[in-house]
Amino acid sequence: MSPAELAAHLPKAELHIHIEGSLEPELIFALAQRNGVKLPYHGVEALREAYAFTNLQSFLDIYYAGASVLLHEVDFFDMAWAYFQRAYADRVIHAELFFDPQTHTARGVDIGVVIGGLQRACEWAQAELGISSRLILCFLRHLSEEEAFATLEAALPYRQHFVGVGLDSSELGHPPSKFSRVFARCRELGLHVVAHAGEEGPPAYIWGALDDLKAERIDHGVRCLDDPALVAELARRRTPLTVCPLSNLKLCVVKDLREHPMKRLLDAGLCATVNSDDPAYFGGYLNANFVQTVEALGLSREEVIALARNSFEASFIDEETRQRYLARLEAASAPP
Ligand code: HPA
Numbered sequence: 001m002s003p004a005e006l007a008a009h010l011p012k013a014e015l016h017i018h019i020e021g022s023l024e025p026e027l028i029f030a031l032a033q034r035n036g037v038k039l040p041y042h043g044v045e046a047l048r049e050a051y052a053f054t055n056l057q058s059f060l061d062i063y064y065a066g067a068s069v070l071l072h073e074v075d076f077f078d079m080a081w082a083y084f085q086r087a088y089a090d091r092v093i094h095a096e097l098f099f100d101p102q103t104h105t106a107r108g109v110d111i112g113v114v115i116g117g118l119q120r121a122c123e124w125a126q127a128e129l130g131i132s133s134r135l136i137l138c139f140l141r142h143l144s145e146e147e148a149f150a151t152l153e154a155a156l157p158y159r160q161h162f163v164g165v166g167l168d169s170s171e172l173g174h175p176p177s178k179f180s181r182v183f184a185r186c187r188e189l190g191l192h193v194v195a196h197a198g199e200e201g202p203p204a205y206i207w208g209a210l211d212d213l214k215a216e217r218i219d220h221g222v223r224c225l226d227d228p229a230l231v232a233e234l235a236r237r238r239t240p241l242t243v244c245p246l247s248n249l250k251l252c253v254v255k256d257l258r259e260h261p262m263k264r265l266l267d268a269g270l271c272a273t274v275n276s277d278d279p280a281y282f283g284g285y286l287n288a289n290f291v292q293t294v295e296a297l298g299l300s301r302e303e304v305i306a307l308a309r310n311s312f313e314a315s316f317i318d319e320e321t322r323q324r325y326l327a328r329l330e331a332a333s334a335p336p
């Protein structure tokens, strides 16, 4: 079995997937029709053709337009259930899903509708596919601290349905420190905290995520390589990076997958993981990310196994489940 085939075959956790980024154009149009929402695109093909991104913002504009078809609890269920079925095919046995409540509450959708639909899909994924999952509520960093606090307040009746909070949307101009107080409150509430940092933003934003937000994982984080002291600190703390290679390619963070920093991150001793970010927009789900990265960088069998192991190490599952998953990984990675 080649390293790429092994990568596709191994059981894995996915830790950086925006569930709204799993909305395929076909489902966007089906939901638009079901809900009577008018889209500024003539059809599936026209929408797909618009997926030619030049940077993060050019993607976000289309991503928020796509999410406008989500109105009812069943819409959120259908979206997440479609993701879980694809994840199952890619041997994902545990998934931590980001969701963006402010994208929906701004359109008058109740946060309970959002969380209710996603939570029901998570229960189905466990029952029907044996996939464990967790939800992570993301604050949109282009909005204010006050709006983040209001979102947290609105989410508290559903506190048992999410395990953590994150920070996403437009990175440049919105440093982590903008949300220091909200994140402090979240930590007091016993929530895990993660943050997007160092996707387009400078190493200073990764330092900010660590020091101001006390982030337990850095989402993306690829720009840490510009700062050797930061790399050393991430390695010392063993702070995981949830890296998304096809996203980096599609958003022009790297010009070619052969230049992707994944191997350099592993060589630096970092706990890097592979993830799909927004798979419906970036050209592939978890195995597409694994296979293309392994092939482009010539990663070894040992590096592939380390990436799968890191995904369980970095996850927010309980220790007993983690050991069980690591044993499954061990069994699947043994040579035939
Ligand atoms: O890659 C991303 N970066 C920031 N915000 C996002 N929201 C969805 N995907 C992303």
Ligand SMILES: [Zn+2]
Binding pocket: 016, 018, 168, 196, 219, 277
């Ligand atoms: Zn992301």
